[in-house]
Amino acid sequence: xxxxxxxxxxxxxxVATVLLVSMLSVISDAxxxxxxxxxxxxxxxxxxxxxxxxxxxxxxxxxxxLFYFIALLPGPLRAIALLFSVFLVxxxxxxxxxxxxxxxxxxxxxxxxxxxxxxxxxxxSFFKPQVLVYALPYLxxxxxxxxxxxxxxxxxxxxxxxxxxxxxxxxxxxxxRFVPERSFHLNPLTSFLRAIAQCAxxxxxxxxGIRDSLPAFQVSQRPLDSVIYxxxxxxxxxxxxxxxxxxxxxxxxxxLETEGRLINLGICVAASSFTHISNAYLLxxxxxxxxxxxxxxxxxxxxxxxxxMGYETIYIDINRVYLASLKKAAGDxxxxxxxxxxxxxxxxxQQIDLEVTKDSGVARVLSAILNKGGGYFIVVNKxxxxxxxxxxxxxxxxxTIWTPVMKTLESIDPGPTGREKLxxxxxxxxxxxxxxxxxxxxxxxxxxxxxxxxxxxxGQTLAEHGQRYTHMKADPEIVDVPDFLVSSEQYAxxxxxxxxxxGIRVSHLNNFATLLDLMEVPLxxxxxxxxxSIFALTTGDNSDRCYMSGxxxxxxxxxxxxxxxxxxxxxxxxxxxxxxxxxxNEH
Ligand SMILES: [Zn+2]
Numbered sequence: 001x002x003x004x005x006x007x008x009x010x011x012x013x014x015v016a017t018v019l020l021v022s023m024l025s026v027i028s029d030a031x032x033x034x035x036x037x038x039x040x041x042x043x044x045x046x047x048x049x050x051x052x053x054x055x056x057x058x059x060x061x062x063x064x065x066l067f068y069f070i071a072l073l074p075g076p077l078r079a080i081a082l083l084f085s086v087f088l089v090x091x092x093x094x095x096x097x098x099x100x101x102x103x104x105x106x107x108x109x110x111x112x113x114x115x116x117x118x119x120x121x122x123x124x125s126f127f128k129p130q131v132l133v134y135a136l137p138y139l140x141x142x143x144x145x146x147x148x149x150x151x152x153x154x155x156x157x158x159x160x161x162x163x164x165x166x167x168x169x170x171x172x173x174x175x176x177r178f179v180p181e182r183s184f185h186l187n188p189l190t191s192f193l194r195a196i197a198q199c200a201x202x203x204x205x206x207x208x209g210i211r212d213s214l215p216a217f218q219v220s221q222r223p224l225d226s227v228i229y230x231x232x233x234x235x236x237x238x239x240x241x242x243x244x245x246x247x248x249x250x251x252x253x254x255x256l257e258t259e260g261r262l263i264n265l266g267i268c269v270a271a272s273s274f275t276h277i278s279n280a281y282l283l284x285x286x287x288x289x290x291x292x293x294x295x296x297x298x299x300x301x302x303x304x305x306x307x308x309m310g311y312e313t314i315y316i317d318i319n320r321v322y323l324a325s326l327k328k329a330a331g332d333x334x335x336x337x338x339x340x341x342x343x344x345x346x347x348x349x350q351q352i353d354l355e356v357t358k359d360s361g362v363a364r365v366l367s368a369i370l371n372k373g374g375g376y377f378i379v380v381n382k383x384x385x386x387x388x389x390x391x392x393x394x395x396x397x398x399x400t401i402w403t404p405v406m407k408t409l410e411s412i413d414p415g416p417t418g419r420e421k422l423x424x425x426x427x428x429x430x431x432x433x434x435x436x437x438x439x440x441x442x443x444x445x446x447x448x449x450x451x452x453x454x455x456x457x458x459g460q461t462l463a464e465h466g467q468r469y470t471h472m473k474a475d476p477e478i479v480d481v482p483d484f485l486v487s488s489e490q491y492a493x494x495x496x497x498x499x500x501x502x503g504i505r506v507s508h509l510n511n512f513a514t515l516l517d518l519m520e521v522p523l524x525x526x527x528x529x530x531x532x533s534i535f536a537l538t539t540g541d542n543s544d545r546c547y548m549s550g551x552x553x554x555x556x557x558x559x560x561x562x563x564x565x566x567x568x569x570x571x572x573x574x575x576x577x578x579x580x581x582x583x584x585n586e587h
Contacts, residue, residue: 233384
C-alpha cells in the first residue's frame with residue numbers, strides 16, 4: 001500500500017473524521033474567543049489578506065496533522081494523549097481568561113525556569129473553575145478521535161507519524177521566522193506547540209559563551225565603604241507614601257528622608273514588565289531594547305566591576321531569578337567575580353525561616369554582614385511582594401493594618417469589593433516587606449559607612465483598569481517602580497548624593513552607571529557605553545523612557561513602549577481604595 005493511498009484511499013474514514021474534528025475545533029475556538037476574532041486587524045490590502053490566508057492554512061494543516069497523529073496511536077495511548085490534550089486546553093483557556101492571550105514562548109520559558117513557589121502561585125492566580133465549562137466542547141470534539149479505526153500496518157503507522165511530526169516541526173519554524181507570535185492563533189493546542197517551538201528555536205540561538213572581561217586594574221586596598229543594591233520583587237513605586245500615596249505605607253522611609261539619609265528619585269521606569277528581563281538589564285548594564293546581540297549575556301556583570309575595585313562580592317538571591325543563569329554559565333566552577341552567594345537554603349542552614357520572618361530575616365543577615373566590617377558589594381534579589389500578597393506579611397493584627405484582605409488561594413476579582421481587598425493586602429505587604437525591611441536593617445546596622453540603591457524589578461497592575469493579571473503584560477502601570485538611595489550617618493561619599501539634581505526622571509537603565517560611580521570605577525575600566533548615572537543626569541535629559549515586554553531577544557511576543565515626559569494619563573499615581581478611575585485616567 002503506498003503512502004498516498006494510505007492517507008487518501010484506504011483511510012478515507014480516518015481523513016474524514018480528522019478533518020471534521022479539525023473544523024469543529026476551529027469553529028468552537030471562534031465561538032469561545034469571539035472577541036479576539038473581532039479584534040483581528042481589519043486590513044483590506046491584498047498582501048495582508050494573502051498573508052492571513054497563508055498563516056491560516058499553515059495552522060489549520062497543523063491542527064489536522066496533530067489530530068491525525070493522535071488518531072494513529074493505539075487505543076490506550078490515544079486515550080492518554082486525548083486526556084493530556086484536554087488538560088492543555090484547560091491550561092491555555094485559563095491563561096487566556098486571565099491574560100487575554102494563549103501562552104507564549106516567553107511564558108513557557110518562565111514556567112520552566114522560575115522557582116516552584118512562583119509556579120504554584122501563578123497557577124493558582126490563573127485557574128478559575130468556569131474554565132472547565134469552556135473546555136467541555138473540546139472534550140466532546142476530541143473524543144470523536146477515539147472512534148477512528150487504527151492503521152493495521154505498523155511500518156505505515158511509523159512512516160505517517162514521522163511525516164506528520166516533520167510537518168509540525170517545519171511549519172512551526174516557518175511561523176517562528178515569518179509570523180509574529182502575538183498575531184495569529186487558531187487553537188489552544190497548536191498554539192501550545194508553537195510556544196514550545198518558539199522557546200526551543202530561541203534558546204538554540206542564545207549566546208552561551210564567556211562574558212567580556214574587564215581590563216587589568218590594581219587596587220591598593222579593600223574599600224572602606226559598602227555598596228548594596230537591593231532589587232525588590234513586584235513593588236509598585238506609586239504605592240509608597242514616600243511617593244505621595246495617601247496611605248502611610250512607608251512611614252520609616254519618610255523619616256529617613258526627613259533626616260537627609262534618603263534621596264528619593266521618584267517613580268522610575270522599569271526595563272520590563274518581566275522579572276528575568278529587568279534583572280538581566282539591571283545586572284549587565286545593557287541599555288538598548290531588545291537585546292538582539294545577547295549583550296545581557298555578554299556584558300561583564302556588576303559583580304565583575306565590584307570585584308575589580310577590590311570589594312568582597314555577595315549575591316543574596318531569595319527570588320531565584322538571575323543567579324540560576326550565572327550558576328549555569330559557571331558550570332561546576334565558582335560564579336565569576338562572586339565570592340559568595342546565598343539562597344533560601346543558606347538561610348535555612350543559619351536557622352532563619354524566611355516563611356516566618358519574610359524580608360526582615362534578609363535585613364538581619366545584611367546587617368550582620370556589614371557589622372563585620374567594610375568593603376562589601378552586595379546584590380539582594382528580595383522576596384518582595386509576589387501575588388498572593390497575604391503570604392508576604394505575618395498573619396497578625398500588627399501587620400494587617402488595612403482590612404478586609406484577600407485570603408490565600410483567592411483569585412483576583414477586579415470589582416470594587418474585590419479590588420478593595422486586593423489593594424489592602426498589597427498595601428499591608430508594602431508596609432511590611434519594604435518599610436519594615438529598612439527599619440530592621442537601619443536599626444540593627446552599627447557600621448555607618450554604607451549606601452543602598454533600591455529599586456524593584458517591576459510593579460503591579462492592582463486591577464486598576466480591570467486587569468485580572470498582576471504583571472507580565474505591557475501595561476504602563478506595571479513599569480512604575482521606586483528608585484531611591486539610603487545612606488548611613490557617616491557615609492564617606494555623601495557629597496556625591498547631595499549633588500543629585502532635583503527633578504530628574506530615572507529609569508532602570510540609569511542604575512548600572514550609578515553603581516559604577518558609587519564604587520569609583522574609573523572611566524578607562526568601563527567597557528561599554530552605559531546609560532548616564534543618576535549623578536550625571538540633569539533635567540535636560542528628561543525625555544521618553546522606554547521599556548519592553550515579551551521576548552528578551554526581540555522575537556515572538558516582543559513589544560517596545562515608552563513613558564513620555566511628562567507622563568500624563570495619571571501614570572505614577574496608584575488608584576487608592578474606593579476611588580473610581582476618572583475618564584482622564586483611563587489608558
Ligand atoms: Zn518579578
